[in-house]
Amino acid sequence: MSEMAALIEPHIPALRRYAYALIRDDTSADDLVQDCLERAVSRWHLRRGGDVRAWLFTILHNLFVSQRRQTLRRGSHRTLEDVEHETGIPGAQEHAVIHRDMLRALAALPEEQQSVLLLIGVEDLSYAEAAGIVGVPVGTIMSRLSRARNRLRRLLDGDLMNEERPTTLRRIK
Amino acid sequence: MTGGMPIGDDDLHGYVDKRLDSERMAAVEAYIATHPDAAAQILRYQEQRQALRSALQHKYDEPVPVRLRIAGIQAEHRRRWRRSLGRVAASGLWLLIGAAGGWIANEELATGRSAQVTAASASPVNEIAQEALAAHRVFAAEVRHPVEVDVTQEKHLVEWLSKRLARPLRVPDLSAQGYQLMGGRLLPASAGPAAQLMYDDGTGRRLTVYLTAEDGGETSFLYVHDRDLGGFYWRDAGFGYAVLGQADRRDLLATAEAIYRQTGDALPVSGR
Numbered sequence: 001m002s003e004m005a006a007l008i009e010p011h012i013p014a015l016r017r018y019a020y021a022l023i024r025d026d027t028s029a030d031d032l033v034q035d036c037l038e039r040a041v042s043r044w045h046l047r048r049g050g051d052v053r054a055w056l057f058t059i060l061h062n063l064f065v066s067q068r069r070q071t072l073r074r075g076s077h078r079t080l081e082d083v084e085h086e087t088g089i090p091g092a093q094e095h096a097v098i099h100r101d102m103l104r105a106l107a108a109l110p111e112e113q114q115s116v117l118l119l120i121g122v123e124d125l126s127y128a129e130a131a132g133i134v135g136v137p138v139g140t141i142m143s144r145l146s147r148a149r150n151r152l153r154r155l156l157d158g159d160l161m162n163e164e165r166p167t168t169l170r171r172i173k
Numbered sequence: 174m175t176g177g178m179p180i181g182d183d184d185l186h187g188y189v190d191k192r193l194d195s196e197r198m199a200a201v202e203a204y205i206a207t208h209p210d211a212a213a214q215i216l217r218y219q220e221q222r223q224a225l226r227s228a229l230q231h232k233y234d235e236p237v238p239v240r241l242r243i244a245g246i247q248a249e250h251r252r253r254w255r256r257s258l259g260r261v262a263a264s265g266l267w268l269l270i271g272a273a274g275g276w277i278a279n280e281e282l283a284t285g286r287s288a289q290v291t292a293a294s295a296s297p298v299n300e301i302a303q304e305a306l307a308a309h310r311v312f313a314a315e316v317r318h319p320v321e322v323d324v325t326q327e328k329h330l331v332e333w334l335s336k337r338l339a340r341p342l343r344v345p346d347l348s349a350q351g352y353q354l355m356g357g358r359l360l361p362a363s364a365g366p367a368a369q370l371m372y373d374d375g376t377g378r379r380l381t382v383y384l385t386a387e388d389g390g391e392t393s394f395l396y397v398h399d400r401d402l403g404g405f406y407w408r409d410a411g412f413g414y415a416v417l418g419q420a421d422r423r424d425l426l427a428t429a430e431a432i433y434r435q436t437g438d439a440l441p442v443s444g445r
Contacts, residue, residue, distance in 0.1 A: 055376065
């Protein structure tokens with residue numbers, strides 16, 4: 001019983017991060033994660049071996065997709081735009097500005113590209129795992145990833161944060 | 174070039190995400206040493222990747238809210254399970270009463286059947302597919318109320334739907350295809366009542382089997398798809414069938430065949 005908790009709980013911070021990145025509202029994101037965990041607990045016996053993390057992300061992703069289909073026309077970009085009009089940001093908050101711009105640019109991508117970018121670039125899932133979670137072939141994942149990265153770059157270069165782009169992020173192995 | 178495939182865009186991404194094997198990694202490194210454009214591209218991808226991670230790091234570092242603790246969710250799950258067991262026990266009595274009523278009603282139906290059958294017979298098969306697609310879109314997305322009668326009352330479900338469709342309906346077992354029955358519901362279709370059975374693969378991917386009473390001749394499997402949703406429909410042994418899900422065509426065909434095998438011969442309802 002608590003073996004299940006021990007296997008699921010280490011992934012909760014990542015599930016919350018993914019849900020938040022897609023929904024951009026703290027409460028709704030945690031609601032989605034809660035639905036995901038409830039389903040994981042009740043379907044634990046149906047899990048067919050394999051990686052728990054990928055399984056959890058599959059459940060979360062499917063819930064997100066079906067929920068989004070239901071609320072398609074409502075639009076939920078408001079939370080970030082609400083804070084957008086702050087002016088005169090002191091130096092200490094420069095970081096927050098960069099992060100905010102990044103999340104706004106992410107939000108401007110098609111949803112399917114957001115998912116791929118997050119699963120691979122942030123959650124460190126393999127291309128094959130991401131393909132399994134989203135339910136498309138690996139080739140589709142690759143082309144979505146490429147389109148997502150190029151589009152995100154254009155969004156960030158274009159009108160959002162020309163001179164504030166972080167410059168100290170070299171991490172070549 | 175060192176004999177391998179030329180370096181492509183996917184290699185640049187693979188390099189950034191550290192998903193290349195060491196040989197390919199070396200090939201990309203050799204390539205970018207002489208192609209400054211590709212080197213710049215990689216650098217931009219790397220910066221962007223890191224920037225996105227930093228932008229979301231605060232969410233990862235936050236303490237997990239109490240309501241997301243597995244122990245609490247497990248306890249709630251057990252509580253709900255016990256409550257539904259109690260309800261099932263209570264409904265056992267009603268089932269007995271219902272079964273007796275159904276027995277009598279069935280006799281009535283057998284005589285009144287011919288009239289109903291003409292009303293329901295032989296709607297165009299693609300109409301079945303369209304109505305099944307619409308029903309799937311509406312109910313497969315339901316998180317809280319996907320079915321009207323759930324699997325804990327499977328016997329009741331079978332009897333009820335059989336009665337409404339005026340013929341013995343069998344619930345296909347799709348566990349070999351990885352799907353477990355969640356339950357079902359009754360729906361209005363243009364030719365009369367229709368039944369929708371819903372299945373789940375354990376990750377939340379749902380499959381529906383849609384049935385209507387049909388007396389036209391048998392048809393072969395026909396493929397239908399609409400955006401991300403696909404499936405097969407056919408007519409056989411007194412029913413129009415459609416099976417729909419977000420799976421690839423080959424898997425859906427295998428599922429359709431499994432249903433066909435299990436439902437083809439008109440055996441009486443097993444009721445399990």
